[in-house]
Amino acid sequence: MYPPYPTDAEEKKRPLNLAERIYQQLKNNIFDFQLLPGDRFSENEIARRMQASRTPVREALYRLERDGFVQVHFRSGWQVRPFDFRHFEDLYDVRTLLEIAAVKRLCGHINIKEQLAGLITLWCCQENQRLNDSALLAEMDEDFHFALLALSGNQEMAAIHRTVCERLRIIRRLDFTQEGRIAATYDEHAHLLNLMLNRQTEDAADFLSRHIEISKNTVRHITLHRIQSAKSRYNINIRTDN
Template sequence: MQLNQPARTTARRENLAERIHSQLKEDILSFRLLPGDRFSESEIAERMDASRTPVRQALYQLEREGYLEVRFRSGWQVRAFDFARFEELYELRIVLEMEAVRRLCTGDSGPVAHEVLTELHDLWAVPPAQRHTQGDHVFMLDERFHCRLVEAAGNSEMTRLHADICERIRVIRKLDFERAERLEKTYQEHAMILQQINAGNLQAAQQLLLEHIEASKAEVRKVTLHMLQQARQQALQGPETATLS
């Protein structure tokens, strides 16, 4: 069935709003837009070569997610970076993944558990020569690893909530995959977690998972603080206005 013209227009606008949202979110989390930076809808529309309607949709979505605040007399402003919020999201992620591991170790899991564990073992328990070395690619595989573990636990609401959390921390989690050392550790730690799950060693599997996520979180925090410091120094050396180019 073909969409009529108004429906096609609405779909295009929504797709454009999503692209604008994704770009601005990445700009904020990569500190191309700094906490405190201000801008107008018109500036974003000009930068994105878009009308103000999809821009406004994207900005209000970012406001709901806690990245922006609207100043009705002076446009929009980037909120201060909220480390406490990301700590809370990581804590919730840990709760869900620890429960998933419990179910997998005790056999209280979904019907695809064996298939998923085999799939993950074949991907991660490999010699160094067979490991991927591109950070962006390993990042995507890493997210899939954690999502598949939760999916294998067999609770659709857990899977949905976990996927939502992963989406909300995705851009900042990429910062953990910029050094070769972290890529190697990801392979090693995933393989060890899977080994303990397959052996039914609940305590060991959960401990390894916890250490793995905590190490990643610490690395992300360290890199984020470094990037924020660098961005602030560059901002002091340049114009006092937000960089929207």
């Protein structure tokens, strides 16, 4: 049996960030495929699971809807948004354009060596100094690409890029579950930084584009495999059209 809903008075004693906690928990469940694409659920179910009232649950769900992770159906509750790989392809295209623009801007900066110093320390290290924690490397990889946008000096581009990457995170984080991807990421980031230091602008842009394409193809393959495995247990509506 689920515990009863808390009263309004009890709810007011809870931390003000209850909706944020529920939002993060549900998003993690989606990222970890505990909530699968196409899964349906009600606000009542989530409220019981989270031991919260419906108000913060609804707030969290509408935020997830705005972020593109769930959708609401009139009279039939909520659903984890089915995978639409065309949507992810479009996001990758935007990400690539933004990062290429940032790299080209950086290659034109006078003090590029000083700007890239922190990234060089992290990614141009000896093999015995490399980290091998896949979860940590996934975060470091994302931070590397965020840094390219931040260092380029265009705050609006950086903000758009961060939003795009947030929506891609559900599949991008799977990249580092593949054997060899950690070493490849170190090698590819180091090579890109060296091209930029030498102001080989077009070579750097081309290499970055290929780097992102490899990652995109890898996570698409892994995601399809994971969803197809889950599909044998659940009835999931998956769009894989191009």
